[in-house]
Amino acid sequence: MDLNADFTQRVVVHSDELDWIASPMPGVDRRMLDRIGGEVARATTIVRYAPGSSFSEHTHTGGEEFIVLDGVFSDEHGDFPEGSYIRNPPTSAHTPGSEPGCVIFVKLWQFDLDDRTPVKIDMNKMEMVRAADRPGVSVMPLFQDARETVRAEDWTAGAKVEMDLPEGGEFLVLSGGFSEGEDALRKGSWLRVPEGGRLNATAGPEGARVWMKLRHIPHAAPPAT
Numbered sequence: 001m002d003l004n005a006d007f008t009q010r011v012v013v014h015s016d017e018l019d020w021i022a023s024p025m026p027g028v029d030r031r032m033l034d035r036i037g038g039e040v041a042r043a044t045t046i047v048r049y050a051p052g053s054s055f056s057e058h059t060h061t062g063g064e065e066f067i068v069l070d071g072v073f074s075d076e077h078g079d080f081p082e083g084s085y086i087r088n089p090p091t092s093a094h095t096p097g098s099e100p101g102c103v104i105f106v107k108l109w110q111f112d113l114d115d116r117t118p119v120k121i122d123m124n125k126m127e128m129v130r131a132a133d134r135p136g137v138s139v140m141p142l143f144q145d146a147r148e149t150v151r152a153e154d155w156t157a158g159a160k161v162e163m164d165l166p167e168g169g170e171f172l173v174l175s176g177g178f179s180e181g182e183d184a185l186r187k188g189s190w191l192r193v194p195e196g197g198r199l200n201a202t203a204g205p206e207g208a209r210v211w212m213k214l215r216h217i218p219h220a221a222p223p224a225t
Helices: none
Strands: 011-014 028-037 041-049 058-060 064-075 078-081 084-088 092-094 102-108 119-122 137-144 149-155 160-165 169-180 183-186 189-193 197-214
Touching (some): 064 169, 078 084, 078 119, 119 137, 149 169, 183 189
Antiparallel strands (some): 028 041, 041 102, 058 092, 064 078, 064 084, 064 102, 149 197, 169 197
């Protein structure tokens, strides 16, 4: 399957407008944002676990990165509430599930295959740091290496947020909303900007909390076979 697989194009998806599609595991459904491949895929997806559901044990050959958007996600490594940011590097394995149910934003097969750095951050326990040179913006660093920068930002109501994106960027609205061009993004909306693009955003009346991944677009590729 190829879905939003042309990384030279700007893409906006309002995830709450997508139908849920059943996965191979009962009680686990998906809303696909981008995808290259079949069941083993380079993918960006919203995944919903029904209460008491689980996925069979598996290894993430290409790595897994996710944010808990609602509920509590669990595996043998712990219980991760809404606001958790997790990176399970290539070769890591787990048996995921959720007793109360949960919704996560997950990215698969998007790691450097030599990366072995696990990350487990509860964003609820982290403080935002005001960006001195960017009015109305506060920043929470989450991860950075030679290939990418991952962080969350809070934008105050009406803040003008501009970014040059020579290596592209990806943005997920965690709360509030913002306008960008002719698009009005709200909680759950996802924006991908290609290499050489620019973000020209204005935060809405409630402000916005935005998760973002920057500099990674040149490394977009399907899983190895």
